[in-house]
Amino acid sequence: MAVSTAVALSACVPQAHVDAGGPSKDSDATQSATFVAVVDGDTIETSAGTARLIGIDTPERGECGHDQASAAISGVLAPGDLVTLELPVGQNDQDKHGRLIRYVTTPGGVDLGLLQLEAGNAVARYDSRDGYPAHPREPDYHSSQLATAGPDGSVITAGCQAAAIAPPAVADRWWEQYSSCTKLKRNDVGDPIGPFDRNDPAQAEIYDWFAHRTGNGGDGDGDGLACE
Structure with missing residues (x-):
C-alpha cells in the first residue's frame, strides 16, 4: 500500500521541461566553445561547429576587404581561446548550410559582429529589415555600420570605399x-x-x-x- 501511494504521489509532481531538440523557446541559449579557426569575416570554426555571426555580412573570398575582415577576427582570437556562443530567442538555430547562427563573444567581452561593423568590415544584414528574424542587437548593429552594400548586394567595406574614391596616382613630372x-x-x-x-x-x-x-x-x- 505504501509503495502504491508513493507511486501515485510521484505522478502528481511537475517534471522539469527538457527540450532535447534545441534551445529553450523562452530564454537565450548560451554555451562555451573553443575557437579553432577563421573561415572568413563572418564565420568561424569552433569545437561546437561552424558558427555564422548573427546579423552581419562581410566580403566574400576574392572580394575587396575579405582579407582585412578575416584578419580582424584573428586579431582578437587565437586557436584554443574559449568563446561564448549565444542564440537569442526567436533566432533560427542553423542556416541553410548547417552553420550555427550565433552571437560570438571573445574572452575579453568583444562581440565579433559589432567589432566588424565598427571596423567598417561588414554591413548589418539578415535581420528583420530584410525578412529574417529580429535579434536584440539589431538597432546597435545598424547604427554602428560604416560599410555599404553595393548595387549587386556585395559588401563594400570602409577601406574599399576609400580606395575607390582615391584619385589615381599622377606621375611626378x-x-x-x-x-x-x-x-x-x-x-x-x-x-x-x-x-x-x-x-x-x-x-x-x-x-x-x-x-x-x-x-x-x-x-x-x-x-x-x-x-x-
Missing part, C-alpha cells in the same frame, strides 16, 4: 616646373640638373622638355644632351 635649364640648375630641392640624354629611355621625356618644349633650346649644340 618634376621637370615641368622649370622653364629653362638655367632655372633647373638653380634649384635647391635636389632635382637632377642634367645633362639628360635623349637616347636614355629614363631621360627621354626630360630631354624633350628642355630641348624642345620650354622654348629655350636646352640642347643648343644638338648633341643629344640637354642641360649640359
